[in-house]
Amino acid sequence: MLQLMQQYIPGFTGKPVSYRNYHAYQTTERLYVIIPARTDQDSYYELAAITVYMQEAGFPRLAQPMLTTEGQILTVYENTAYLVVEMPPPYSRSLDAHGAELAAFHQLGAGCPFAPDTLSSYGKWSDLWTVRLSQAERLYSNIYQKRPLVHEERVFLDTFHYVIGRTELAIQYLNETSNEFRFTDYDQPTTVFTKYQSELADTYVLPHSIIYDHPARDLAEYMRTAFCAEEEMETGEFLQSYMQQRPLSVFGMRVLYARLIMPLHLFDQIEKGLTGKAYETLIMQQSKYEQRLAGLFDHMQVDTRTLEIPMLENYL
Structure with a gap:
């Protein structure tokens, strides 16, 4: 080296x-x-x-x-x-509340005088998710024809239709959100992370996972981690401190919700490999994940009926 x-x-x-x-x-x-x-x-x-x-x-x-x-x-x-x-x-400066730090980071990134091209995922989620689903479907077909099967492969075959269903719901919800007209300047692309894991809570930030996308991406991935955690994490304060600095529009809320409907954490594990108990553990946690997802807008103190934000149960 x-x-x-x-x-x-x-x-x-x-x-x-x-x-x-x-x-x-x-x-x-x-x-x-x-x-x-x-x-x-x-x-x-x-x-x-x-x-x-x-x-x-x-x-x-x-x-x-x-x-x-x-x-x-x-x-x-x-x-x-x-x-x-x-x-x-x-x-040496002390850091602000976590959500406020993330909002400030997004605000700076939104002022970037040039629009990155190869680093940008803005407006591409539906296509990217479709590609990942197709890759996982090919894996399903290969394993379906395989004999004998190990336990982890049987679990994958037994649960993959659930993954397909949630993915199709997320893509449908996201595509319908593209018709949402209630957006603001805060919906412009900015600097975000590929998979935000509280990097801004650290003293220094490594840049290798920074990309250009809708700011709701970071909020969604932080909330995903919280929803997947064994013990429920405090998320209300994080969301409130963020939204005090950069309020989410209705469009932004729907983009956030769509990304959380999409089971990206399951795809991440599928692509890492099916050996071990990691995928099975995540699948078993999905009921808890979905319960926490159902409370997302309560954490944000948002009245979905007044704002006419479609909820997941409307699609089931």
Whole structure:
């Protein structure tokens, strides 16, 4: 890994350390973190431009992707492409309430002077979900024809029609939401995370999972984690502190709801593999997940009848 770092800083020397399970190097002045690349170079160039903008706009906690001495943003080392980020200097300001921090992050990102292309998922959820469903259906067909089956495969076959049903409901709800006219400037795309897991509650933010999308994506993925948790998490304060800074429109509420109807956590586990008990455990938790989803708008203190927001039971 030291040879990799020397492609960014000639003659580099530093102490090898670990940072959030990533390889890293510590010098007397800075920490450098080495992250396996997930996508193509163009996306990371866009990411680098976004991080520069965010830092200059008032978010100094964001690490900055580095370029090699040859101007490349990714480096291949032992057949794996890596992104290297330089961590910011020590930061002492106390953080605001979690939801307020996320709202401020979204507000800064919405002011970005250029619209990312390869990093953007805005308006693409329906197509992306359809692709993931098709991939899972192919897996179902392959396993259905297989004999003998292990326990985990039987569980998958027995429950996949539920996954299909929920996915089709989510896509239908999302497509109907595209006709919703009650939207605001807060529905414009902004900087979000692929799967928000409270990253902004940390002192520093690694940028490799930042993309461009509707802000409800981060709210949905935070709520998904809460709904999947064994013990019920406090979510009302999080949502209220966010909405005090950036109120959700009716369109935004419906987008949020659609994403939570979509069982993305089940797809994530299916794509990781069916070995072990993880998928079965998630399936067994789905009744609790759906109970918590039914209380979403209560957490938000939103009257769905007054606002005429369609609820899931209208589709069943």
